[in-house]
Amino acid sequence: MKNFLIGVGVVFGILFVFMLLTVGVVSAANKPKGDKEEVLPGKKGNSKKALIIYHPGISKFTTRMTHQLAKGLNEGGYEVTLNHPGDHLSTDLSGYTLVVFGSPTYAGQISSAMRKYMARACPQIANTLTMGIVLFSTGALDEIQEFDKLEEMLVGLNVVKKVKFLAGSKTENDKTAYDLGIELVKE
Ligand SMILES: Cc1cc2nc3c(=O)[nH]c(=O)nc-3n(C[C@H](O)[C@H](O)[C@H](O)COP(=O)(O)O)c2cc1C
Known part of the structure; x- marks a missing residue:
């Protein structure tokens, strides 16, 4: 009986440490990454x-997809500016024809830094129908609940595309992101 209780204690201890580590990783990953x-x-x-x-993730997948998409847009003719979400970034987006928000998915949500920025910027661009909005997320799961949670914020926005890049073949994803850039130029 004593050994059984020790065993249960050890299992709970390990689960607790794992939970703390996960919370720590997610909270660090969600923080704004600066200008x-x-x-x-x-x-x-x-x-x-x-x-x-775009919000850069823990590894480089989101950053890689962002730059492939930027390359497609740029080679198609756009001037492309890239930056991270945060207080440093203006919410006056009136000079852009296309605005893309891209983030990794953590526990079914895009990063909190991105959500905070979007909460400030989106009301200012609502009803600017000449501006196209693209949302992309990256993740391991083939489901896009992270976009559903943004619906309220997207009211009045001209959302032309919602895409999720699933971690997998790098070459295949590179091409998909680049082609998306080229496709958006034609829209
Ligand atoms: C703690 C944690 C939670 C995650 N939760 C999700 C999730 O809910 N849905 C999903 O599709 N991917 C999830 N992922 C996978 C990440 O979204 C994926 O690793 C990320 O897109 C990779 O991008 P990066 O290389 O830019 O970090 C999670 C990853 C971590 C570390």
């Missing part, structure tokens, strides 16, 4: 402008 603006200049002086706001 990291990059600009891919357009080929013409009057190129249309796209802004990609």
Whole structure:
């Protein structure tokens, strides 16, 4: 009996430590990652402008998909600005024809840094129907509940695409993200 109780205690102890670690990882991963603006200049002086706001994840998958998408948009003719969500980033997005929000999924949600930024920026772009909005998430699960949770925030926005990149073949995902960029230029 004594050994059984020790065993149960050890199992609960391990589960508790695992839970603490997971909470720690998710909370660190969700934090804003600061100002990291990059600009891919357009080929013409009057190129249309796209802004990609992305939250970099723990590994490099989200960042990789972001840059492939940016490459497609840029090669299609857009001037593309990339940056992370956060207080440093203006919520005046009026100069952009296309705005992309991209984030990893943690426990069925996009990052809290992205949600906070979107809560500030989205009401300002609501009813700007000349601006296309694209949402993308990355993750391990083939379900997109993370977008459903944003519905209230998206009211009045011209959402042209919602995409989830599933961690898998790198080459295949690279092509899908690049092709999405090219496709968005044509819309
Ligand atoms: C703690 C934790 C929770 C996660 N929860 C989900 C989830 O709910 N849905 C999902 O599709 N992927 C989930 N994932 C997988 C991540 O979304 C995936 O690792 C991420 O997209 C990889 O991007 P990155 O390389 O930019 O970090 C989770 C990953 C971690 C570490």
